[in-house]
Amino acid sequence: MDTIELKEKLLLAVLPNVAFDGWSVAALRAGARSLGIAEAEAYALFPGAGAELVAAFSHWADREMLAGLGGADLEALKVRERIATALRARLAALEPHREAARRATTFLALPHHVPLGLRLLYDTVDTAWYAAGDTATDFNFYTKRGLLAAVYGATMLYWLDDRSEGSIDTAAFLERRIADALALPRIAGRFREAFDRLPNPARFLRAAQRR
Numbered sequence: 001m002d003t004i005e006l007k008e009k010l011l012l013a014v015l016p017n018v019a020f021d022g023w024s025v026a027a028l029r030a031g032a033r034s035l036g037i038a039e040a041e042a043y044a045l046f047p048g049a050g051a052e053l054v055a056a057f058s059h060w061a062d063r064e065m066l067a068g069l070g071g072a073d074l075e076a077l078k079v080r081e082r083i084a085t086a087l088r089a090r091l092a093a094l095e096p097h098r099e100a101a102r103r104a105t106t107f108l109a110l111p112h113h114v115p116l117g118l119r120l121l122y123d124t125v126d127t128a129w130y131a132a133g134d135t136a137t138d139f140n141f142y143t144k145r146g147l148l149a150a151v152y153g154a155t156m157l158y159w160l161d162d163r164s165e166g167s168i169d170t171a172a173f174l175e176r177r178i179a180d181a182l183a184l185p186r187i188a189g190r191f192r193e194a195f196d197r198l199p200n201p202a203r204f205l206r207a208a209q210r211r
Helices: 003-021 025-035 039-045 052-070 080-110 110-130 139-160 165-197 201-210
Strands: none
Touching: 003 025, 003 039, 003 080, 025 039, 025 052, 025 110, 052 080, 052 110, 080 110, 080 139, 080 165, 110 139, 139 165
16 A cells, blocks of 8 residues: 555545544554554654644545536536536535535634635645636636635535435525526626726716816
8 A cells, every 4th residue: 555545544534533633643552553553654755744644634525526526417407507416416425524624724713824724725726627617827727726715615604504305405504505606707808898988987088177
């Protein structure tokens, strides 16, 4: 087993302990014991303990999101449907580990972990957009990721407290947020078009100065 496989196996062994010990060295030790891995080896795999584990958990969920899209015919879907499908696949992967996800959200909300949280959120939305077939390289690249980051962040918080069967309420919430987010660029575009049709104030200023 190579290092990448061993890290993922250890991460998955740690997850059940996070509900009790948080993203801590204690959770890492418990996971290592369950696999028969020496503590020194576990520390070498996740030297930053909490931060390393949370980052690995987020990246694991991103990979599971892509794996969950393997059988989906994304080409037949609209962009908003592709994005919704991708994010639902990620939440489905997190479902068995909801408490670990809750603890990760709390962990990343701490002031000194906010930069890490922002990087992980960017990685997630970037992965989702590429999975949806996005090839933008201009300003839209950043706009799309910024909008989706807000959508997923809000949806994640909603999902953590959603007790509806199959998280159906979260799916509806996600659909609404995506619709709102995709409408914003169109609204902004119409505003810019209207603004461009307004008279140039500089022209009036020059005319006033000539009087």
